[in-house]
Amino acid sequence: MSEAFDCAKCSESLYGRKYIQTDDGPYCVPCYDNTFANTCAECQQLIGHDSRELFYEDRHFHEGCFRCCRCQRSLADEPFTCQDSELLCNDCYCSAFSSQCSACGETVMPGSRKLEYGGQTWHEHCFLCSGCEQPLGSRSFVPDKGAHYCVPCYENKFAPRCARCSKTLTQGGVTYRDQPWHRECLVCTGCQTPLAGQQFTSREDDPYCVTCFGELFAPKCSSCKRPITGLGGGKYVSFEDRHWHHSCFSCARCSTSLVGQGFVPDGDQVLCQGCSQAGP
Template identity: 25%
Template sequence: ALNRSWHLEHFVCCCCRETIEQNIFFEKSGKIYCEKDYHSVFSPKCNKCLLPIFDMCVMALDKTWHLDHFTCDLCQKMLVDEEGFHEFNNNIYCRLDGVNKIAPRCFTCQQPIMDNFLSAMNKQWHIHCFVCLDCKRPISAESVYEHDGQPYCFEHYHKRRLCRCHTCHEAIFGAFVAVGCKKFHPDHFVCSFCRVRLSLGGFKIREGKYYCVACFNRLVG
């Protein structure tokens, strides 16, 4: 063998020192190996079972696999015939499980976001899921109002905040007059008798009603 002659007992594998009695042997750099040790030393190892690969293999992510061991780490589906795969945290996934594992989740529906999305309030949404929690009308990231971690339009944000006029009980969206714990639209903070607009510091209170100084003095005599 190898253009040389051996005693039978000297024709041995350089690793295990077992006699090679059959014609199956391998030579590498002048050394002789039995089939088992040659594959153990030189053949690629399967990333899953760690055993040598003797025939066809899959090469991906700088690793090798037996064909039937290149599978999704979640559902165990073989990936050889799949149209792509995902790698995440040193695990491999089929496309479906990869999307479920890696893709960001919509804050509203909790489903994976596969395409365009909207980011606001440090969360992500499908475009069609980013709506006011109360009226369900679409809102934009620039016009959203946050309350208790939920998105609202301008109108329903103020209704949720319960910033209401003490006189008309409607939501206050802009400037207001605050008297104690009560709030008023500026046009609704008026004298209960003559209906003139009141100013802070220029009114009196009697039996829960607000009066200008002149009307108050006439009432109390």
């Protein structure tokens, strides 16, 4: 009588049948699959011992069940991505979750270096200055009507230029004759004293401080000999080719102010009518 050779699970004879040997003894194929096989996460069927089994994140799949949840392409030998527990081939993932580069129109692949601004996305190498066409990368930039400029290009293209040195004004500055100037460029034509924030005047478009203008161009008071600039509301009196400050226009004898009064010229002097009638 032959020795018993039975399945360790169902105890049925294995003579003449296919079986699988384990450390616990031999198993017929159905019992082996029911005892040891994993369940496919996709179709929920057992993955038989003779099937190719794929494993991903604690889940088991038949080879034919391991496919993109959108296009059903097999992922057995393809790169893929898992999104919210769903398996996606790279094409479907890019179509669903990636953005298009605003410059070249190509897909910005997941994990690639990119830049985002104003709801748009660029490949890092496609985000260029509209002026010099160099990559902006992490540098500061200035948006303008759909274009993007690095700071030097923007200043060179749009920033106002100083009327004297023609260089751009990046901050501050003053306005003279409706033109922008660097504060340090607006100086007196005579003595080079800075004029920003100071009272000054001009001659033939050249700016002068009050002192230089008075010394160079202003008429001199016939009494005190100082310049009459008329700046700051200063008033003066003119008679023939002579000029006086209001405060200096007085009778040479009694010092009475002659502003708005009748007077009599007496050589280089002016006299009030009373002193003129009194004689020498």
